[in-house]
Amino acid sequence: MPTRRPLPRGRGEPFRAETDPPRRPALFLAPQPYRQRRLIDAARAVPLFGAFLVLAVPLLIPRGVEGTTTSLLVFLLLVWIGMVIAAALIARFLRGAMPEARDGDR
Amino acid sequence: MTLDLLIFVALLYVCLLFGIAFAAERRARTGRNAWVRSPFVYTLSLSVYCTAWTFYGAVGSAARSGLEYLTIYLGPTLVFIGWWWLLRKLVRIGRAQRITSIADLLSARYGKSNGLAVLVVLLAVVGTTPYIALQLQSVSLAVEVFAMNGGATGVSQGVTAFWTAAGLAVFTVIFGTRNLDANERHHGVVMAIAVEAVVKLVALLAIGIFVVWGLTGGVGATMDLIDASPIASWQVDGGRWFVLILLSGAAVLTLPRMFQVLVVENADERHLATAAWAFPLYLLLISLFVVPIAAVGLARMPGTNPDLFVLTLPLAEGQDLLATLAFLGGFSSATSMVIVAAIALSTMLSNHMIMPLWLSLSSGGASVSGDVRRAMLLSRRVSIAAVLGLGYLYYLVSGGAEALAAIGLISFAGVAQIMPALIGGLFWRGATRKGAAAGLVGGFVVWAYTLFLPSFGPDGVFSATTLAQGPLGLGALRPQALFGLEGLDPLVHATLWSLVINTGLFLSVSLATFPTPMERLQGAEFVNVFDRSSIPRVWSGGRAEAEDLLVMTQRILGAEEATGFFSAATRRQGKLGYLPDPTPEFLTELERVLAGSVGAGTAHAMIAQVHGGASISVSDLMAVADETAQIMEYSTQLEAKSAELEATAQELRRANDKLTQLSIQKDAFLSQISHELRTPMTSIRAFSEILLAGGLSQTETERYSRIIQDESIRLTRLLDDLLDLSVLENGQVVLNPQVERLSAVLDRAVAAASAAGEGALVLRRDEAGEAIEVDTDTGRLSQVFINLISNAAKYCDADRPVLRIAARLDGETVEVDFFDNGSGIPVAGQGLIFEKFARMETTSGAGGAGLGLAICREIMDRLGGSIAYLPEAEGAAFRLRFPRRLSQPDAPDPRRARAAVA
Incomplete structure (x- = not known):
C-alpha cells in the first residue's frame, strides 16, 4: 500500500506542491475543495445581493409618505443582520483556507 | 456635574489610556501578546472609522434628513461583507510588500515612483486636516455644553481645542514613533484604540437604551414617536443615497487612517475573516439607536443643535453619569481618529516628502551622511506635530461652527479619488504610473474646484458671482454646475464629475502609455499576489x-x-x-x-x-528575461526540427527498405519475364524452323502452326499488359463514364473470365446488393473484376474453389468485396501484391506476369477509388471502393450538368 504524501497547503488551495513540476490541474475537485470553492462563491455573492437590496429598495420607495422611515429602517436592519450572519457563517469555514500568520521573522 | 469634575474624569480616562498603551507595548515586547493580537482587537481598532463626526453628527444628520446617515455605515458594511473580493487582496499585498501607507501602496504598485506618492500625500493632507479640525471642534463643543450646563462661563473653545491637540500630539509621538519600522504594529496605540472603541459603543448603546426604555417606554412607543416626528417620511434623494454609499465604501479603504489600521496594523491575514462580519456588526450596533435618539431629541428639545442631542438629552434629564459617559464616548471617537490619522499622515509625509528631500540634499548619499535613523524619527515626530498643528490652525481659521459640519463628506469625496488608481492597480496589469497620476491629478482638481473650494461658502475662496455665473462669466465652468449639469446636489455633482474624469483619464492614459520595466514587474506582483509568493x-x-x-x-x-x-x-x-x-x-x-x-x-x-x-538593473533583468525566452524558444524550435528530422529519417529508411525489396522483386521479375518471353520465343523459333524445313504432313503442319499461334498470343497478352500499365501510370488514359447497373458489369466480367477458360471456379453472387446504378468507366471497372476473378481461379488452392462477390452502397461510395476460400496471401507478401512484377512464387502454372493487381490498383486510382487486401479474412479477400459517380475535374460530364439543371 503506497503511502500518500500530505498536501502541502491549506485545504482549499488547488493542490500542487510548490516544489513539484507544474502539473495540469485536475478537471474535477474532490468533495472538500469543491465545498470550499462554493463557499468562496457564496462569500462573493452575499455582498452583491446585499448591495442590491440596500441600494435598490430605498430608491424604489415613494418619497414623502408618512411612516416609511420606520419600515425602511426595520428593513435595512434586517438586511444588515442577514448579511452579518451570512458573512459570519461563511468566514468561519473560510478561515481555514487562509495561510498562517508569518510573523515569526519580525 | 461641574466642569472641573468633568475635566478630572477626562484626565483620568487619558491616564488610563496611557496605562493601557504602555502595558500593551510591554506585553508585546516580552512576547506575551496573544491577547493583543486577537482578531477582535483588530476589529475594534477598525472603529477609528467612527469619529466624533459620526458619534455626534449621525444623530444630527438623522434629525435633519432621516435615514441618510445610514449610508455612511452601509458602504463599509458592503465592503467588509465582500472582503473576499478586495480586502483580502489588499491585506495580502500590504503584508507581502511591507506597505507603510496608502501613498506607499500606490508608489510601490506603480514602479516605486515617489512622485505618485507625493500626490497622494498632498491629497491626504488636504482631505484630513479639516477632518482633524472637526474632531477638535467636537471636543471643545462638548466641553462647552458641560460648562453651560454647570453654569460656568468663559471657557474659550480655542483653549480646549489647543490642549486637546497638544495632548494628542504627545500621546501620538510617544506611542506612534517608538519604532522606526512603520510596518511594525503599534501595539500600544491599537490597544488604546480598541478600548476607546468599546467606550464609544457602550456610550451610544447606553444612551439609546436610556432613550428608548427610560424616556419613551419601549420599542413600540419609540416607533410611534418616530412616525409622529418630522423625519417620519422617507425624504432621501436617490442620487445622494447611492453616492454616499459609494463614497463611504471607498473611504473605508482609502482614508489614510483606515488604511493604517486595516492593512498596516494587520497582524494576521485571518483576522480579516473575523472582521468581515464583526465590523459590520459593530457598525450596526453603533447606528441602531441613532434614529430614536434623534426623534426623542426633536420631540423634547426642539430648536436646539441636534448634533449635540447625545450630550444634551441626558444632561437635560439630569443623568450626569450617562452624560459623562457620552462625553467620554465622543472624546474617544475624536481622539482615536486624530491619533491614527496623525500616525498615518506623519509616516507618509516623512517617508515620501521629508526623507527623499533630505537624502537628495545630503550630498554623500545614504551611506556616508549622518544618523539616518535619528533624522527619520525626528521627521516623524515633527510631522505629527505639524499635522496636529495644521488641524488646530484650520479650526481657528474656519472659526468652527457650521462650515465644518460638511467636511466629513467632502473629505470622503477627496480620498475617493484614490480609488480608480487603487482598484486598477490591484486588478489590472495594464495600469501605468502616468495613467494613475493623470487620474489622480484630474480627479483632485475637479474635486477641489467643484466641492472643496466652494465649501468655504460664498466669498470664501470663490466670489458669489463666480459661484453663480462661473469664472469670467463662463457659465459652463460654474463650480457647482459643471458643463451645465444643473440641479444636482453639490456632493453628487462633484463626485460624479471628479470620479468620471478621474477614471477616464486613468484608463485612457494607461492604455496609451507604456509602463517601465519596474512598473510591469510590480504590476505583475500585485495583480498575481495569490499565484506567486x-x-x-x-x-x-x-x-x-x-x-x-x-x-x-x-x-x-x-x-x-x-x-x-x-x-x-x-x-x-x-x-x-x-x-x-x-x-x-x-x-x-x-x-x-x-x-x-x-x-x-x-x-x-x-x-x-x-x-x-x-x-537598478530591472532593464537588464528584462533583457535577460527576453534573452532567456529567446533561447528557450530557439531550443524548442531545435527540438521540433530534430523531431521532424527523425521522422523524415524514419520515412526514408522505410522507403529505402521498400526500394530494396522492390529492386529484388524487379530482378526476380526480370529473370522471370525473360524466362516468360524466352519460353514462347523458343517454341516459336523451334517450330517455325521445323515448318521451314518442310516435309511435314498436313496434321503436323496444322499442329505446329497452332502452337506458334498460341505462343504468340501469349506474348501479345504479356506485352499488352505492360503497355496498359504504362499508359495508366502516365495518366494518359481517357475514361469513358457511362451509366450501368453493377450486376451487368459483373456479368460481363464473369463471362469474360470464364471464356478465358477458368471454369472450375464456383461463383456466389449477391443479386440484391448488385442492383446499384453506377456512373463510371464500366469498361475499366470490368477489367478489374476480370482480373480479380481470374486471379481467384488461378491462385485459389482450395479443393473446390468458391469465390463470393458482395456489393453494397455506402453513402455515395460503392463497395465490392471478393472473397475466396483458399489459404490467402502469406503475410510477407501482402505489402507487395499491388506492386508491379509481384507474383507469388507458390502457384502451379500461373500464366500471368504479375501485372494484374498493379493494373487494378492504377485503374481504381483513376476511378477515384481504391483496392485493398483484407488480411483478416479467411482466404484471399479484396475490397474495392469507388465513388458511384465518377468526377472528372478537367472534363465536366455533360449529363451531370443536365442533372444539375433538372
Whole structure:
C-alpha cells in the first residue's frame, strides 16, 4: 500500500506542491475543495445581493409618505443582520483556507 | 456635574489610556501578546472609522434628513461583507510588500515612483486636516455644553481645542514613533484604540437604551414617536443615497487612517475573516439607536443643535453619569481618529516628502551622511506635530461652527479619488504610473474646484458671482454646475464629475502609455499576489559592498537590529562572520526590510545609491528575461526540427527498405519475364524452323502452326499488359463514364473470365446488393473484376474453389468485396501484391506476369477509388471502393450538368 504524501497547503488551495513540476490541474475537485470553492462563491455573492437590496429598495420607495422611515429602517436592519450572519457563517469555514500568520521573522 | 469634575474624569480616562498603551507595548515586547493580537482587537481598532463626526453628527444628520446617515455605515458594511473580493487582496499585498501607507501602496504598485506618492500625500493632507479640525471642534463643543450646563462661563473653545491637540500630539509621538519600522504594529496605540472603541459603543448603546426604555417606554412607543416626528417620511434623494454609499465604501479603504489600521496594523491575514462580519456588526450596533435618539431629541428639545442631542438629552434629564459617559464616548471617537490619522499622515509625509528631500540634499548619499535613523524619527515626530498643528490652525481659521459640519463628506469625496488608481492597480496589469497620476491629478482638481473650494461658502475662496455665473462669466465652468449639469446636489455633482474624469483619464492614459520595466514587474506582483509568493529579483549582485550596506542599514534600523539581520543572512548563506555576500536575494530582502521603515521608493533609492548608482538593473533583468525566452524558444524550435528530422529519417529508411525489396522483386521479375518471353520465343523459333524445313504432313503442319499461334498470343497478352500499365501510370488514359447497373458489369466480367477458360471456379453472387446504378468507366471497372476473378481461379488452392462477390452502397461510395476460400496471401507478401512484377512464387502454372493487381490498383486510382487486401479474412479477400459517380475535374460530364439543371 503506497503511502500518500500530505498536501502541502491549506485545504482549499488547488493542490500542487510548490516544489513539484507544474502539473495540469485536475478537471474535477474532490468533495472538500469543491465545498470550499462554493463557499468562496457564496462569500462573493452575499455582498452583491446585499448591495442590491440596500441600494435598490430605498430608491424604489415613494418619497414623502408618512411612516416609511420606520419600515425602511426595520428593513435595512434586517438586511444588515442577514448579511452579518451570512458573512459570519461563511468566514468561519473560510478561515481555514487562509495561510498562517508569518510573523515569526519580525 | 461641574466642569472641573468633568475635566478630572477626562484626565483620568487619558491616564488610563496611557496605562493601557504602555502595558500593551510591554506585553508585546516580552512576547506575551496573544491577547493583543486577537482578531477582535483588530476589529475594534477598525472603529477609528467612527469619529466624533459620526458619534455626534449621525444623530444630527438623522434629525435633519432621516435615514441618510445610514449610508455612511452601509458602504463599509458592503465592503467588509465582500472582503473576499478586495480586502483580502489588499491585506495580502500590504503584508507581502511591507506597505507603510496608502501613498506607499500606490508608489510601490506603480514602479516605486515617489512622485505618485507625493500626490497622494498632498491629497491626504488636504482631505484630513479639516477632518482633524472637526474632531477638535467636537471636543471643545462638548466641553462647552458641560460648562453651560454647570453654569460656568468663559471657557474659550480655542483653549480646549489647543490642549486637546497638544495632548494628542504627545500621546501620538510617544506611542506612534517608538519604532522606526512603520510596518511594525503599534501595539500600544491599537490597544488604546480598541478600548476607546468599546467606550464609544457602550456610550451610544447606553444612551439609546436610556432613550428608548427610560424616556419613551419601549420599542413600540419609540416607533410611534418616530412616525409622529418630522423625519417620519422617507425624504432621501436617490442620487445622494447611492453616492454616499459609494463614497463611504471607498473611504473605508482609502482614508489614510483606515488604511493604517486595516492593512498596516494587520497582524494576521485571518483576522480579516473575523472582521468581515464583526465590523459590520459593530457598525450596526453603533447606528441602531441613532434614529430614536434623534426623534426623542426633536420631540423634547426642539430648536436646539441636534448634533449635540447625545450630550444634551441626558444632561437635560439630569443623568450626569450617562452624560459623562457620552462625553467620554465622543472624546474617544475624536481622539482615536486624530491619533491614527496623525500616525498615518506623519509616516507618509516623512517617508515620501521629508526623507527623499533630505537624502537628495545630503550630498554623500545614504551611506556616508549622518544618523539616518535619528533624522527619520525626528521627521516623524515633527510631522505629527505639524499635522496636529495644521488641524488646530484650520479650526481657528474656519472659526468652527457650521462650515465644518460638511467636511466629513467632502473629505470622503477627496480620498475617493484614490480609488480608480487603487482598484486598477490591484486588478489590472495594464495600469501605468502616468495613467494613475493623470487620474489622480484630474480627479483632485475637479474635486477641489467643484466641492472643496466652494465649501468655504460664498466669498470664501470663490466670489458669489463666480459661484453663480462661473469664472469670467463662463457659465459652463460654474463650480457647482459643471458643463451645465444643473440641479444636482453639490456632493453628487462633484463626485460624479471628479470620479468620471478621474477614471477616464486613468484608463485612457494607461492604455496609451507604456509602463517601465519596474512598473510591469510590480504590476505583475500585485495583480498575481495569490499565484506567486516569490519576490522578483530586482538587484543584480556583485557591486554593492556589504560593509556600506551594513552602515546604511544601521543608520536606519539601529545598530543592534541591523547587525542581527546581517548575521542571520550570513548564516543563511552558510558563511562565518557578520557580512553576507550581497547576493540579489539578500539585496531584495534588505530592500523590503528598509521599505518597512522608509517606504518602498526611498528604500529602493537608498540601495541604488550604495549599489553604485547604476544599480537598478530591472532593464537588464528584462533583457535577460527576453534573452532567456529567446533561447528557450530557439531550443524548442531545435527540438521540433530534430523531431521532424527523425521522422523524415524514419520515412526514408522505410522507403529505402521498400526500394530494396522492390529492386529484388524487379530482378526476380526480370529473370522471370525473360524466362516468360524466352519460353514462347523458343517454341516459336523451334517450330517455325521445323515448318521451314518442310516435309511435314498436313496434321503436323496444322499442329505446329497452332502452337506458334498460341505462343504468340501469349506474348501479345504479356506485352499488352505492360503497355496498359504504362499508359495508366502516365495518366494518359481517357475514361469513358457511362451509366450501368453493377450486376451487368459483373456479368460481363464473369463471362469474360470464364471464356478465358477458368471454369472450375464456383461463383456466389449477391443479386440484391448488385442492383446499384453506377456512373463510371464500366469498361475499366470490368477489367478489374476480370482480373480479380481470374486471379481467384488461378491462385485459389482450395479443393473446390468458391469465390463470393458482395456489393453494397455506402453513402455515395460503392463497395465490392471478393472473397475466396483458399489459404490467402502469406503475410510477407501482402505489402507487395499491388506492386508491379509481384507474383507469388507458390502457384502451379500461373500464366500471368504479375501485372494484374498493379493494373487494378492504377485503374481504381483513376476511378477515384481504391483496392485493398483484407488480411483478416479467411482466404484471399479484396475490397474495392469507388465513388458511384465518377468526377472528372478537367472534363465536366455533360449529363451531370443536365442533372444539375433538372
